Amino acid sequence: MNSMKLVAFEPDEDEIAKLLRILTETGQRLEALTSGEVDTVSDLEGRTLLLRGTRAQLAQNEAARQAAILNALPAHIALLDPEGTIISVNDAWRNFATENSLRGGSGNGLGVNYLAVCDGATGPGSLDAHIAADGIRSVLTGSNKSFSFDYECDSPAEERWFQLTVTPLSRDRPKGVIVKHGNISASKRYQSDLRAIAERLSLATQVGKVGVWEWDLATDVLTWDETMYAIYGISPTIAMNYEKWSAAVHPEDLPEVNAKLQSAINQQTDESTEFRITAANGAIRYMAAAERAAVDQSGTVRRVVGVNVDVTERKHAEEELLRNQAFMTQLAEHDYLTGLPNQMVLRKRLEQAIVAAAQNQAKFAVFFLNLNGFKHINDSLGHLIGDQLLISIGTRLERTKRATDTLSRFGGDKFIVLLPEVLDADGAEVEAARLLDAIAAIHAVGEHELHVRACIGISLYPDDGRDTDTLIKNADAAMYQAKDRGGSNCQLFQSDMNVRAIERQFIEQSLRRAIERNELALHYQPKYDLKSRNITGVEALLRWNHAVRGPISPAAFIPVAEDCGLILPIGTWVLEEACRQARAWLEAGLPKINMAVNVSVNQFQGEHFEEVVMAVLDRFSIDPHNLELEVTESLLMKTPELAAKVLQSLRQKGVRVAIDDFGTGYSSLSYLRRFPIDTLKIDQSFVRQIDTPDGVSMVQAIIDLARNLGMRLVAEGVETELEETKLESMGCDKAQGYFFSRPLPPAQLVTLLEKRSSPD
Amino acid sequence: MTHSDTFTFRLYVADETSNSAQAIANLRAICNRYLPGRHNIELVNVFKEPDRAMEDRIFMTPTLVKLAPCPVERIVGTLSQTNLVLQVLGLEELAA
Numbered sequence: 001m002n003s004m005k006l007v008a009f010e011p012d013e014d015e016i017a018k019l020l021r022i023l024t025e026t027g028q029r030l031e032a033l034t035s036g037e038v039d040t041v042s043d044l045e046g047r048t049l050l051l052r053g054t055r056a057q058l059a060q061n062e063a064a065r066q067a068a069i070l071n072a073l074p075a076h077i078a079l080l081d082p083e084g085t086i087i088s089v090n091d092a093w094r095n096f097a098t099e100n101s102l103r104g105g106s107g108n109g110l111g112v113n114y115l116a117v118c119d120g121a122t123g124p125g126s127l128d129a130h131i132a133a134d135g136i137r138s139v140l141t142g143s144n145k146s147f148s149f150d151y152e153c154d155s156p157a158e159e160r161w162f163q164l165t166v167t168p169l170s171r172d173r174p175k176g177v178i179v180k181h182g183n184i185s186a187s188k189r190y191q192s193d194l195r196a197i198a199e200r201l202s203l204a205t206q207v208g209k210v211g212v213w214e215w216d217l218a219t220d221v222l223t224w225d226e227t228m229y230a231i232y233g234i235s236p237t238i239a240m241n242y243e244k245w246s247a248a249v250h251p252e253d254l255p256e257v258n259a260k261l262q263s264a265i266n267q268q269t270d271e272s273t274e275f276r277i278t279a280a281n282g283a284i285r286y287m288a289a290a291e292r293a294a295v296d297q298s299g300t301v302r303r304v305v306g307v308n309v310d311v312t313e314r315k316h317a318e319e320e321l322l323r324n325q326a327f328m329t330q331l332a333e334h335d336y337l338t339g340l341p342n343q344m345v346l347r348k349r350l351e352q353a354i355v356a357a358a359q360n361q362a363k364f365a366v367f368f369l370n371l372n373g374f375k376h377i378n379d380s381l382g383h384l385i386g387d388q389l390l391i392s393i394g395t396r397l398e399r400t401k402r403a404t405d406t407l408s409r410f411g412g413d414k415f416i417v418l419l420p421e422v423l424d425a426d427g428a429e430v431e432a433a434r435l436l437d438a439i440a441a442i443h444a445v446g447e448h449e450l451h452v453r454a455c456i457g458i459s460l461y462p463d464d465g466r467d468t469d470t471l472i473k474n475a476d477a478a479m480y481q482a483k484d485r486g487g488s489n490c491q492l493f494q495s496d497m498n499v500r501a502i503e504r505q506f507i508e509q510s511l512r513r514a515i516e517r518n519e520l521a522l523h524y525q526p527k528y529d530l531k532s533r534n535i536t537g538v539e540a541l542l543r544w545n546h547a548v549r550g551p552i553s554p555a556a557f558i559p560v561a562e563d564c565g566l567i568l569p570i571g572t573w574v575l576e577e578a579c580r581q582a583r584a585w586l587e588a589g590l591p592k593i594n595m596a597v598n599v600s601v602n603q604f605q606g607e608h609f610e611e612v613v614m615a616v617l618d619r620f621s622i623d624p625h626n627l628e629l630e631v632t633e634s635l636l637m638k639t640p641e642l643a644a645k646v647l648q649s650l651r652q653k654g655v656r657v658a659i660d661d662f663g664t665g666y667s668s669l670s671y672l673r674r675f676p677i678d679t680l681k682i683d684q685s686f687v688r689q690i691d692t693p694d695g696v697s698m699v700q701a702i703i704d705l706a707r708n709l710g711m712r713l714v715a716e717g718v719e720t721e722l723e724e725t726k727l728e729s730m731g732c733d734k735a736q737g738y739f740f741s742r743p744l745p746p747a748q749l750v751t752l753l754e755k756r757s758s759p760d
Numbered sequence: 761m762t763h764s765d766t767f768t769f770r771l772y773v774a775d776e777t778s779n780s781a782q783a784i785a786n787l788r789a790i791c792n793r794y795l796p797g798r799h800n801i802e803l804v805n806v807f808k809e810p811d812r813a814m815e816d817r818i819f820m821t822p823t824l825v826k827l828a829p830c831p832v833e834r835i836v837g838t839l840s841q842t843n844l845v846l847q848v849l850g851l852e853e854l855a856a
Contacts, residue, residue: 037838039779041819042813
């Protein structure tokens with residue numbers, strides 16, 4: 001050990017040179033001279049010489065390091081010699097080989113011929129082993145530079161994938177190969193998961209018509225998926241960029257779309273928007289879009305990614321819905337026929353008017369308008385004409401009313417007008433007259449020139465009501481009052497009308513159930529021959545015994561029945577009941593008598609009146625000669641042509657016709673010639689006056705007229721002996737009235753009939 | 761020379777060769793034990809900086825040069841004989 005010399009050594013050029021020469025020439029001795037403590041020696045030119053011991057040491061270090069690296073690798077690595085014999089393995093291989101006999105049998109597999117092992121494999125996985133053997137051979141022989149393939153090798157616990165890689169040990173000439181089995185299960189699973197996700201995403205975007213796009217800001221390359229191209233109708237071969245895309249966006253929508261895009265980039269917010277595009281085929285399509293900026297690690301926005309969803313169908317459905325809603329609103333607020341505001345709108349405006357008038361302590365008017373005889377027009381000309389007339393009236397009223405007035409159809413032939421600017425009753429009547437005049441002018445409907453009149457009932461706020469319902473109800477009541485007066489007129493509400501309106505409603509409701517509840521009955525008033533004092537016939541008179549109210553006068557309920565149409569079923573019931581009774585009396589052995597039944601105007605205008613009459617007669621086997629239909633003078637005058645026709649036809653079949661209440665109307669007597677009338681009934685008002693000279697001459701005139709026309713006469717309402725005597729002396733054939741008998745229920749009448757009766 | 765002087769060393773080595781590595785380890789151990797807080801060590805790899813080795817006339821590795829305090833001293837070897845090294849560095853009084 002001589003290191004002190006070295007430590008003390010001071011450089012001297014010559015000495016150093018000498019020493020170095022010696023050292024390098026006697027390399028082996030240098031190690032000894034330096035006690036092995038020196039690694040390198042340099043010559044004067046700086047060429048460094050690595051000492052042998054150090055070299056060996058370094059080589060050993062390197063080998064150990066490489067072995068450590070190899071052993072640290074998870075892959076199974078083996079070195080094969082040119083024959084395929086395993087000459088070296090790493091730890092992973094060694095461990096695997098210990099656990100699995102396949103790759104090298106027992107131990108670490110060193111010395112085993114790997115090719116032979118693979119060639120000899122049988123059972124599951126043997127095909128992979130054969131492929132591996134072929135691959136290794138191809139690299140060993142140099143026909144392949146390297147070889148790699150993936151194979152599945154499941155353990156009982158999991159699916160495992162391996163990748164076999166074969167690389168030559170030397171580039172020049174095959175001196176052997178390195179065989180590496182890497183476990184790639186994780187990456188295989190990842191790839192498989194990724195593929196599944198991509199497939200699901202693709203399916204979802206296709207099914208949902210979701211187009212996916214990605215825009216690179218630096219290059220302006222716009223990458224579209226297939227769905228995007230399909231939505232826009234552009235060939236997938238066309239490379240997209242911002243300009244090409246924005247050309248398809250509807251110009252009106254582009255500014256907002258751009259703003260959203262800018263916001264996504266600048267604020268890095270998620271944006272969504274809806275816009276229209278013009279597809280390549282020219283069709284407008286609706287897009288729902290969402291986009292997000294993609295940033296790199298430095299936070300700089302590099303790309304924008306987004307989706308377009310084709311929502312055209314949904315948009316169309318929404319628009320359809322909106323249109324329907326508008327239509328529904330129109331329907332909900334307007335009368336379908338005339339297009340006028342309906343009740344709902346009217347009530348709303350009425351409520352507004354009430355609030356305004358209450359604040360200003362002002363008045364306003366409500367008109368209830370109803371056409372006269374509209375039902376007749378409907379029945380005779382048909383509903384189509386009736387509807388057109390209603391439209392014509394609506395139009396005319398709309399033109400005539402003031403701008404601030406609200407005109408509304410209240411169903412049927414009823415209209416309501418709200419007049420906020422009418423200040424008092426006089427003003428209301430002036431306005432009502434204007435509207436009535438407008439209606440009264442000729443309406444040209446199809447080929448018809450129709451003349452129709454109306455009545456208006458008026459209620460005033462606050463005098464006739466302070467709420468919507470009361471104002472309408474009272475105007476309605478006033479309208480009925482106007483109607484009763486006849487013609488075309490208007491009527492202001494008066495407080496007692498309310499009672500009548502309520503009564504009327506009660507009667508109508510009760511009457512609807514009267515037949516089925518058996519509340520209706522017929523009483524019969526006998527008609528006497530003034531000479532023989534025999535009963536020649538009876539007049540059937542309708543009685544209504546209300547379950548709660550008791551008897552209700554025909555004068556009270558017949559007009560209501562006529563108004564609401566109930567007169568038709570009731571009239572038929574009367575006819576049937578009368579004939580049934582007549583038959584019953586005949587069956588009981590009583591002599592034949594005439595049965596007189598009153599007929600209302602509505603019945604008469606019904607389509608099948610004649611058929612109904614004949615069917616009832618037939619059903620009860622009643623001789624038509626024994627049925628007398630009593631019609632009022634006003635009935636004849638309302639529809640003279642129709643009346644003449646129907647009566648003529650009935651009379652030809654034997655049915656008799658009597659004119660009831662003759663003299664109360666204003667028809668001319670000569671006019672009666674046109675009708676086939678058998679009997680004239682002298683109204684009781686004339687009979688009452690028979691004790692006065694005027695009365696006598698009037699009754700005498702009627703009697704003479706009837707005789708000249710070949711009609712029989714019946715005096716009505718005879719109550720005294722004087723009346724009876726005078727009538728007989730004046731040549732009147734028959735009479736009825738309290739003097740003889742009040743109308744009686746059938747049972748009581750029978751006793752009278754049994755005493756004295758004979759048909760005329 | 762006082763105990764407050766800072767020692768400046770330059771150690772010439774050849775990569776990771778065994779003697780060089782040993783010299784580095786020994787120098788560090790000596791400095792940490794005897795010169796705590798008052799030493800600077802610069803390593804020069806002669807393979808990487810052959811020109812510097814030439815300039816400094818270093819012909820063998822490992823070679824330790826003490827640059828300060830004066831005088832400049834050189835030691836070739838693994839520095840495994842601590843007492844010898846301390847003597848050369850002028851720290852005889854610290855030697856065992």
